[in-house]
Amino acid sequence: MAAASLSFIALCILPPIFLLIFLKLIIRPRPVRIPITSRHVFITGGSRGIGFALARQAAAEGARVTILARNLEQLQEAKTSIRLSTGVDVAIVSADVRDFDAVKHAVESADPIDVLICNQGVFSSGELVNLEIKEVKRMIDVNLIGSFNLVKAALPGMKNRSDRRPVSIAFMSSQAGQVGVYGYTAYAASKFGLRGLAEALQQEVIADDIHVSLIFPPDTDTPSLTEEKERRPPLTSIIAASSSIMRVDEVVKKTLNGIKSGSFSVSCNFKGFLGSIATAGLSPQRSYLMAFVEIISSGVVRIVVLCHLWSFYGSIEKWHAQEK
């Protein structure tokens, strides 16, 4: 009897332990730490919103910061604001991320970059039938092609850097880059595209000790969000209501911590964490503990996802029934 209980307990404990050991051995790319103190952090879309808050936090943590945006005045204001709150001076550079030559020039005029945060983004919601193609193109140009421009401009410098410590390229995605939701065809397309870029890029740059991160914040309390919400289709609001709004400084903390721990997928709240597990797909996982969590919970998480979809499509049905 006692022997049977003992074997049973052993059977319960041993497989997870073996799995953990197995995972620790096979996860690639290997875990890494990326320090930001005294290193150069280059943030686009850095004069407002999440980018501005990132710049302020990075400066407070001792990084040398450069912020890029289009509007020189807003950049000056941001610089002043950061100096007032942290005592630190950030460098500013004005360029439109859609213009490769301007981006190249901006990147080359700055110091060698250790952490590149492609954070610029525009977003507007609307059913595709109502969106102008001009607006679709703008989102894809700024959010996706702009990021390609930045990476392409910064890569040579990063690959040939003299300081061979690990460096990082981070992309600000969104929960809209994990799931496509009513009203977000173009925005989701641009953010999903960042993931394709990131997964392939990580394979291309790992040999140079460059580490790629994708950050997935939910709706974050910024001026841009306020603008977008005013013009959101009702159904988008109904469906998006299930996700809460985060404060910028919380998003910033999660972002920088994720970059410093070299994580490929950086989630910002619990829902985002579940979203990352659900959408792990074939993305790399650099933490064997997270890999373990992904494996044992992915089945249940898929059930939760199917329930969410049942709820989304139910809302859509109900809304259309009311409209008639």
Next chain:
Amino acid sequence: MADSDLSFLALCALLPIFFLIFLKLIVRPRPVKVPIKSRHVFITGGSSGIGLAIARQAATEGARVTILARSLDKLEEAKTSIRLSTGIDVAIVSADVCDFEAVKAAVESAGPIDVLICNQGVFVAYELENQDMKEIKGMIDVNLIGTFNLVKAALPGMKNRSDRKPVSIAFMSSQAGQVGIYGYTAYSASKFGLRGLAEALQQEVIADNIHVSLIFPPDTDTPGFAEENKKKPQLTSIIAGSSGVMQSDEVAKKALNGIKSGSFFIPCNFEGFLLSLATAGLSPQRSYLMAFVEVISAGILRIAGLCFQWTWYGSIEKWHAQEK
């Protein structure tokens, strides 16, 4: 003793059954069949490769087919080829998918569309640092923005159609749209983008009985593939080689069958099927049986995905070690 054994067995058999019933009740959107016989199938990139094969297959199955491409000459050749092999005449229309006005004119001249297959695509594999921004932009313009143009042009007609039978919008993605691989930053970005578009679009159009599908072929034996192979980086061949090469008529059959059964994800071979399960993420699943398979296999597939990462990053390490 026998009682507890029996109850245990009953529990083991009943649990899956209850779960299947639960899934059957909650999968959304509900399953649907989209007939193509005697209906209008509009295929872009239809003058060669997979598009031509789909056009031929659809014509054989009794659909009225229109093929769109840029070159009128190639369209005429394709039309002749289809007439010779099936005896059926397809309509042809010349337009560049990157030009919204031209696409709109083409779609309106073609008449009401029942099945829109956005199949046009360009692909060139290169490390991001070696690839021309013009080529990168080209892939995103043709593959992603071109598709937005097509959907936006066709949607009003589809929404206001007189025949209210189910209709379909299908996007030709790729296994590179399920996982980003060395050399495919731009191509994967464009194909991942299609998924963001598709997930959001399905929510926007379900009320009009429009059904969205994403097709994920592996490398397929086409002129485009032959072109791509000439310049592909070696590491891309090593890593992507793990999935086989399919014939375009096999891909065409899988594509059309998937569209007819209203599936959101349409894989074309066994590796593709496993990839679809692994990357189910937050995508809708219209078949309760497939949902069951997704849930029970999710954990194991994540382990397999992590093993693939170990292989790929191992190949990258080894290749770079040799280069030194």
